[in-house]
Amino acid sequence: MRQLETGYSKWLDYIGMDELGARAEELQGRPFTHLPELVKVLREQQAIHGPISPVLESKLDALADGEAFTMVTGQQVGVFGGPLFAVYKLLTVLKRAKQAEIKLKKPVIPIFWMATEDHDYAEINHVFVRQPLSRQLRKEALSTVPLAGKASVGELEFDRLKIELVQMLQRLLLSEAETAYTTMLYPELIDLIQASHSFAEFFGRMMRRFVGEDFILFDPHQPAVRALGRDMFKRLITDHDRLNTALHDAFEDGMPHVELNREAAHLFYHDGTRELLTKQDGLFTTKRGHRFTEAELIRQVETYPERFSNNVVSRPLMQDFLFPTLAYIAGPGEIAYWLQLRPLFHVFDWKMPLVIARLGAVLVSANDEKKLAQEGVTLIDYLMEPLPDHAFDEEEFDQSLYAYRTLTEVIGREAGKHGHRFDAKARHVLERLADEMRVEAKRDQYRLNSRRIHLSTRLLPMDAPQERIWSMVPLMNRHGLDLFKRLYDVYEQTEVERCLVKL
Structure with a gap:
């Protein structure tokens, strides 16, 4: 957030939460005549996902x-909730909406825009699973389905994948230690x-x-939503030239x-x-040969408004058309492109809503803290410079046995004075003992590496932040089904962009 505001x-x-009042005043000057119908759609959608609070x-x-x-805020609809940063975005919008209510003294509704219009199946079809004795996590992905990668995610078959999802869940939980929560989860x-x-x-x-139960889950990939967006689709078409000129000129040094x-028209057909x-x-055209004049497309x-959807550029504009949006809660990648969109809002004589960085977290268990102490490093030191595996050095181990090898030679010669068979037997016994020492040394190394592998997969999986790799399921299996409700309580108490959460 500090980077955004400076x-x-x-x-x-608008810069920061202090300018919420100015944004609210702007929104009050704009007509949102479709809101009664939009609320009806929102209520119908919530009935699918589960009850909301009174x-x-x-x-x-x-x-x-x-x-x-x-x-x-919003994110793609990854299986089992997708990467943790999707949850963090949701927790952030809950926090900021509550703060906005206090400041404005008016209701502020947190909306999670599910990216069902997106087509990238590979982004939503997998989780990562731990592997024994490895820092690398294994990607468990669903098989492909018809039109995957071509049609919107909202159009893809789901029911045929249910057996695969059950199997994925089983492998995910089998890769974790069984806990008191496993049989409930x-x-x-x-x-x-x-x-x-x-x-x-x-x-x-x-x-x-x-x-x-205190947020709205919004699915834009529905005919009723597309019908509500009809006027905005028309404006995106009629103002195409002005929008493209604004986007062409948007990038500046320092962004x-x-x-x-x-070059696109920023709509999908x-x-x-x-x-x-x-x-x-x-003419408006597609690669498959569709050709429309502006009047024909209008x-x-x-x-048929259901035949149209937004791309990454027009979605924020449609969002601002549908909802009286005070702010968008964005991840780092989203911030990068939102900064270039301000001139497009101005084409419609709107201002861009506040753009607020999502909060993150570092989740640390008592076991993680114990292993960090055993390694003699702090959490911050570890995150800055992760500990590598201990490599077993065969040559160094052999050198450590130099005195033992010398003793073996001496004992062998002494035993040989009583016959060759005593020399061979003495050497065999002593060599077997040396092999056992080597095995034990490797066991010690394994114990050390096991600790470091644990820290790697828990704190910095595959050298990435936890939130980009881990999903909700392993964390709830370790720490309880109410983990993310407890995490919201932590978010309520902090303004740190990446807070430490001890579990």
């Missing part, structure tokens, strides 16, 4: 009346798998069950580098698969 401030319309129900009433604001997750009929449902049910398609629209010589939107 180094990147000139590319933001407090959130009343906030939805306020939103329908234009008397509430929203804060939004396993049947709950099985029930969630069986009750779900899409990746969005499974993800949403995970978040509702294990994080809480973090990120690849954005600056759905006709069995998802096709990106581009504009060439006055008629398509008017008649």
Whole structure:
């Protein structure tokens, strides 16, 4: 957040939570006439994922009346909740929405925008699993399904993968030590798998069950949502040239580098698969040969809004059209491209919402702390410079046996004075003893490496932050099914961007 408010401030319309009031005033000057219908859709969607709290129900009433604001975050709908940073984004939006309510004295609803319009199946179909005696975690991935990588995730078959998901869960838990929580966690997750009929449902049910009831799970990949976005789709088409000019000129020195398609029309057209629209010589075209004039494309939107969806550039604009959005909670990669989007908001005479960095965490158990102490390093030192494996040096071990080898020679010669067979037998016994010493030395090395492998996989898995590798399941198996509700309590008490959580 500090980097956003200092180094990147000139590319933001609002800087930090102190400017919430100014953003709220701007939103109150904009019409959101579709809110009653949007709230109806939100309620229908929540019924799929599980009940929401009475407090959130009343906030939805306020939103329908234009008397509430929203804060939004989002992520792809990874199996078993995806990487931990998805949960951290959700916990952050809960925290910031609560702070905004206190400041503005109006209801603020946390929204989690599930990226069901995304097509990247490889991003959502896997978890990482520990392997014995290895720092490397194994990627457990679901098999492919028809149209994977071509159609939106919201269109992919889910039910055919349920057996694979159960098997994935079994392998995930078998790679962990059984705990007092395992026998409770396993049947709950099985029930969630069986009750779900899409990746969005499974993800949403995970978040509702294990994080809480005070946020909205929003699925944009539904006909009713596309119909509500009809007017925005039209504006993206009619203002295409102005938007593309703004995006072409958006990057400035000092911005973090990120690849954005600056030639696209920033809309997808759905006709069995998802096709990106581009504009060439006055026509909107796709690679599969669709060709539309602007008027023809507008008629398509008017008649078939479900055939259109947003890309990474237009999604934030659609978000700002649908919701009275105070702020977006972003990860580092998202911040990089959001900084280039401000001129696009200005095309519509809007300002860009606050962009707020998500919070993170370092989760450390008592066992982790014990092993760090045994290694004589602090957590900070370890995260800065992880400890490598102890290598077993055969040559060094052989050198350590020099005196023993000398003694073996002496004993062999003395025994040989009584016959050759005594020389051979003495040498055989002593060599076998040397082999046993070598085995024991390797056992000692294994014990040392086992400790270091534990620290590596728990604290810095595959040399990456925990939140990018671990999923919710192993953590709940170790520390309880209420872990992420407890973690929210920690978030409530801190403003540290990456807080230490002792479990």
